[in-house]
Amino acid sequence: MAIHLKKYSQIISYGVGFAVLLIIIKWLEIRFIVINYSFEIYASAIAVLFTALGIWIALKLTRPKFKIIEKEVLVTNSIDFKFNEKAFAELGLSKRELEVLQLMANGLSNQEIAEKLFVSLNTIKTHNSRLFEKMEVKRRTQAIEQAKKMSIIS
Amino acid sequence: MAIHLKKYSQIISYGVGFAVLLIIIKWLEIRFIVINYSFEIYASAIAVLFTALGIWIALKLTRPKFKIIEKEVLVTNSIDFKFNEKAFAELGLSKRELEVLQLMANGLSNQEIAEKLFVSLNTIKTHNSRLFEKMEVKRRTQAIEQAKKMSIIS
DNA sequence: AACAAAATCATCCTAAAGTATGAATGCTTT
């Protein structure tokens, strides 16, 4: 709405401006006849005035040119998880240890992990110890944090 | 350098254009005298020409008139973390409880959290209990998992 | 001022987690 009004107002302004200038021309014409001004001065006056008018029109019309720049930020989402093989290889975790680590991160207790993997609680504890040693952490919560930071688990 | 050259070239162009138009005027003047054209047509021609010239000048001079709109595209990054207020409000966690939860997720033990917040170990345990109750979990690891899923912590 | 949350701390107890050490088994690799 506002844009359309603006467009129309510009056209109207142009029209009004043109009308005013035509009146000035007419007036100058009369003056020219009466006091016999030089034709070049008259033409120059028109030239200057309409040049100004043209500039003004152009400035009014070429107002809004938008340049939309889309700035993208990278995504680290839990859905499209990327496994960091390098980090994993450097840690030297075994398959079983990784398995335990993942279940750990899912909030399972040692007992639950043991049941899920059909091994004893003690086995899980042993895995945990090796795990913590390799990852250089003291607690399972730290192991989880580390693992997520290193992107070796989701 | 390039900018200065451009400026000068524009001025030169303007001068040349003006010269050409003066020649046209002169030519028209001759024509006017010879075949006695109406003065209004002559004036109109000048007006139109110089309006066009004005527009052209303005367009050349006001070249880069872009309105730059930077549009940042969404994305949930681990760095610029978005706090999920709705989920948090529904849980009804207090400020302190949230604080404890965050430190918990950073792998700190209850003792370490207590020291960091200058309260006793028992206080942290009490917070934990309420926390687990509200989040409907049994262990801190589950609380961390839940909280991350619900995006109430990073 | 009165009331409701929130935050604090304690004590007692149980459960889970973590450490240390040793050992048996199976599977590769040399």
Place this chain on the structure above:
DNA sequence: AAAGCATTCATACTTTAGGATGATTTTGTT
């Protein structure tokens, strides 16, 4: 075959976590 590693399990012990309950103090709200 021997050495190395992963996996398994056990026992004993320490530390941390968690549950239940009660109480005091702060703080914000009406």
